[in-house]
Amino acid sequence: MERAHTGRRRNEAAREAIIDAAIALLQDVGYEGFTIERLAKDAGVGKQTVYRWWPSKAAVIAEAVGTRARHTIPLPDTGTLGSDLTEFFVNTFRQSEDPAVLNQLKNMMAASIENPETAGSFKEFLANRRASLRTLLERGVERHEVAEGTDLDFLTDLAYGLLWYRGLIGHRPLDDDAAYKLAAALVAAGECGESGAVGGPGEPGAPQPRATSKD
Amino acid sequence: MERAHTGRRRNEAAREAIIDAAIALLQDVGYEGFTIERLAKDAGVGKQTVYRWWPSKAAVIAEAVGTRARHTIPLPDTGTLGSDLTEFFVNTFRQSEDPAVLNQLKNMMAASIENPETAGSFKEFLANRRASLRTLLERGVERHEVAEGTDLDFLTDLAYGLLWYRGLIGHRPLDDDAAYKLAAALVAAGECGESGAVGGPGEPGAPQPRATSKD
Amino acid sequence: MERAHTGRRRNEAAREAIIDAAIALLQDVGYEGFTIERLAKDAGVGKQTVYRWWPSKAAVIAEAVGTRARHTIPLPDTGTLGSDLTEFFVNTFRQSEDPAVLNQLKNMMAASIENPETAGSFKEFLANRRASLRTLLERGVERHEVAEGTDLDFLTDLAYGLLWYRGLIGHRPLDDDAAYKLAAALVAAGECGESGAVGGPGEPGAPQPRATSKD
Amino acid sequence: MERAHTGRRRNEAAREAIIDAAIALLQDVGYEGFTIERLAKDAGVGKQTVYRWWPSKAAVIAEAVGTRARHTIPLPDTGTLGSDLTEFFVNTFRQSEDPAVLNQLKNMMAASIENPETAGSFKEFLANRRASLRTLLERGVERHEVAEGTDLDFLTDLAYGLLWYRGLIGHRPLDDDAAYKLAAALVAAGECGESGAVGGPGEPGAPQPRATSKD
DNA sequence: ACCTAACCGAGACGGTACGTCACGTCTTTCG
DNA sequence: CGAAAGACGTGACGTACCGTCTCGGTTAGGT
Numbered sequence A, B, C, D: 001m002e003r004a005h006t007g008r009r010r011n012e013a014a015r016e017a018i019i020d021a022a023i024a025l026l027q028d029v030g031y032e033g034f035t036i037e038r039l040a041k042d043a044g045v046g047k048q049t050v051y052r053w054w055p056s057k058a059a060v061i062a063e064a065v066g067t068r069a070r071h072t073i074p075l076p077d078t079g080t081l082g083s084d085l086t087e088f089f090v091n092t093f094r095q096s097e098d099p100a101v102l103n104q105l106k107n108m109m110a111a112s113i114e115n116p117e118t119a120g121s122f123k124e125f126l127a128n129r130r131a132s133l134r135t136l137l138e139r140g141v142e143r144h145e146v147a148e149g150t151d152l153d154f155l156t157d158l159a160y161g162l163l164w165y166r167g168l169i170g171h172r173p174l175d176d177d178a179a180y181k182l183a184a185a186l187v188a189a190g191e192c193g194e195s196g197a198v199g200g201p202g203e204p205g206a207p208q209p210r211a212t213s214k215d
Numbered sequence E: 001a002c003c004t005a006a007c008c009g010a011g012a013c014g015g016t017a018c019g020t021c022a023c024g025t026c027t028t029t030c031g
Numbered sequence F: 001c002g003a004a005a006g007a008c009g010t011g012a013c014g015t016a017c018c019g020t021c022t023c024g025g026t027t028a029g030g031t
Helices: A012-033 A036-043 A047-053 A057-069 A081-097 A099-114 A116-142 A152-169 A176-192 B012-033 B036-043 B047-053 B057-069 B081-097 B099-114 B116-142 B152-169 B176-192 C012-033 C036-043 C047-053 C057-069 C081-097 C099-114 C116-142 C152-169 C176-192 D012-033 D036-043 D047-053 D057-069 D081-097 D099-114 D116-142 D152-169 D176-192
Strands: none
Touching: A012 A036, A012 A047, A012 A057, A012 A099, A012 B012, A012 B099, A036 A047, A036 A057, A057 A099, A057 A116, A081 A099, A081 A116, A081 A152, A081 A176, A099 A116, A099 A152, A099 B012, A099 B099, A099 B152, A116 A152, A116 A176, A152 A176, A152 B099, A152 B152, A152 B176, A176 B152, A176 B176, B012 B036, B012 B047, B012 B057, B012 B099, B036 B047, B036 B057, B057 B099, B057 B116, B081 B099, B081 B116, B081 B152, B081 B176, B099 B116, B099 B152, B116 B152, B116 B176, B152 B176, C012 C036, C012 C047, C012 C057, C012 C099, C012 D012, C012 D099, C036 C047, C036 C057, C057 C099, C057 C116, C081 C099, C081 C116, C081 C152, C081 C176, C099 C116, C099 C152, C099 D012, C099 D099, C099 D152, C116 C152, C116 C176, C152 C176, C152 D099, C152 D152, C152 D176, C176 D152, C176 D176, D012 D036, D012 D047, D012 D057, D012 D099, D036 D047, D036 D057, D057 D099, D057 D116, D081 D099, D081 D116, D081 D152, D081 D176, D099 D116, D099 D152, D116 D152, D116 D176, D152 D176
16 A cells, blocks of 8 residues: 655745746746746755656746736626726726736747647636626626627627737737727627627628638 | 958858748747757758858747738728628638648747847738738728728727737637628727727726736 | 755766776877867767866866876886886887877877966876886986986986987887987986086087077 | 059969968967968968968968978087087077977977878978987087997987977976086987997896886 | 655756857959 | 958857756654
8 A cells, every 4th residue: 555645745835936936037038038947046946846846847837827817806897888898908908018017928928829838827817817808798798788699709809809919019009098999899899799690791702712822 | 442342142042041941940840949050950051151140040030020921912802891801801810720820920929029039020010911901991981881080000900909819829710700700890890980989988987097916 | 054065966987987088089089189079979978067077178188188197107126227227218118109109198298288278287297207217217326327416307308308209200210229229328328427517518609699590 | 561463373472471470370379279260361361362272271380380491500510519519409499498489399299299281391390400410410420529330310319309308398498507418418428329339238128018007 | 752755955967059160162253 | 363252061169958867954744
């Protein structure tokens, strides 16, 4: 029979120091500059202690990202969809304009692209965010501010798509004006309910099976 | 007068071989696995020849990405905004579903995040894409299908936001249905013209200056 | 109190493998062809392990040469200076005629010229050799075969000078005949004791302070 | 003034500039630090111009060394061997104590060891020197100051051996005292004529065919 | 109150890729 | 058409991290 356990237990303080250092390091130097050696030094920890608990730098980052993901945002509840969305987007956008936060988000995205292992936690994190927004929209459906059968996932992706697209590229700001417009666009789309309609035009131009120019 | 130039001229064949190899390599192994040594070997070129002309791997990738950016897409012209957008998005989405293309786009994005040097070319490339879509919307304005004063840039970002958000995360497909819905949403948003309205609701919930929970 | 030492201890086997490989490599390819990369591969060691302990290729060679220097030669003791010297030189010359040994010695000399770091060990090695010969001569002084006050260092340099001059240039062999003559010359010089005399001829030709033609 | 350019004919000025630069460079940085690129820049010449006329760096150095070799030294002629030798050695030693000259000689030796191509010119140069000394000794034979049948080559090597041994190692100076002693030793060896005697002792200790300790 | 096994920090190990330098070859333009 | 300038493919340089492997020291069970 196996012995239950002997010897020293895992040092929780070390684990936390590593995760904290990982979060800070990812924010500072990005995924590329992130090295285990630097991480260990920053955390005041032996390199082996990192490798004892995580198989790769991607795994540490994944857990670090996952830790951030557990934070939740309080949802606004003003009574109308428009106000709820406006408040939600204004808050979200304002946070995303903080360079530290934005950097962190971008680096998490880069990590997720570079390494599928990391991607898991990141997708969870993102799903979390989407669920928050979806809750607001579902409330709108209940209040009949949004047409029954509207594709809420589509609207959610539309909203977070704008956030990420502007955040990643930085060609235009995520200011309050953008938040207002986004809220308005979602409300309009929900009212018309057009995003529940399956078909576009009867004749969508018979899109060719494949085009040569890539994008 | 100064002597114009002496010595052997830059070998254009080598330049092209490097750029071609860079495009292929970025697609294959991503930004992280991209090594100059491998690039040089693939291009059949000395490592020094790469370093002679580009200061870093980011710079090569930037030029490679920029080369891709010069490709243009033929714009649909069916007579109505709805059909134009539908055809445009269906084509675009179908291309983006090709794993090779998608991989390339994701890796370009990762490169752009990791290294600001790369970002320049990539942003140009993206601006190019946005300009195409904007052309369609401007035609809509001319035909009075879109309300005067509508923020076309916002609509463009909304559309490409959806594309990139789904492409990067992969949680939901970029299928024809999504294209139809996106086209419909843009048409609706343009008709109502709500995205031209500066102010949001009269009561935007008085968004707090700053919240503690991040994003 | 300070912690004495942490971390893995230096691998003595690696150290020896490197020194052995260095000796062999210096003999094979000379100082110029000696590369750290080749040394590491020959020793079955990472390049960094070489650089961790030695700052330069000269330093490794210096230690390798120094290792060789610790070998000692058994001195003959036949009872008379003439026989002692003869045996000593015959043995020494025969060894020096072995191409491998000669090559090693020449390359050590080249290394010592190229790099002062290397020179230290090499000079120790040579001093070692000279001390052996000096012992024989000192015995001769005790036996009154060599005049009191004779400059033994001068005689030693004369002997090793011949060895190295012929060895380095190779224009004439270091054969037994040369050994006999060298022994005889030293004995003669010792008997006459002329090398103890401080002054040269009364009229040393009034050597000019400096001549223009070099050497 | 600018170097003239002659068109199709080999530009002798370039050749000289290269050789001059090579001599200076060898003296400055030694054989190891000697690079063709640096040589070309110092000589104000294209790299190809070096390679057009010399196949390797060794060959340039060889020719540079050979150029130095053509210089001849005026031989003393005082009437007696002792004075001749004393003057010769005092002059020679004084020149060799000049650090620039010594450096040059040492680097030439290193070059000769590293590269057989270089060795040829260097040996010629050395043979030249030996011939000078031999002339003095031959005069001694004519004057019956040196025993008939003495091995003059042996004496020559003895003398230059001392010079090079001390010069290369630097453990003891090449001062006037050394010159006096060397002259005296040669005179003594010549008088006794022992270096013409073939045999050493009848029982040279029966030197073993091979000993284990190297050198 | 020991044992003793697992954890800890430190850091050496065999490797891979980095970005630089010089090699010897080649091509281009000027005089 | 020779010589300068300089780009080319190649390969060693010395450095930074990789992920693995000892080290001596520490600490929390089980006996």
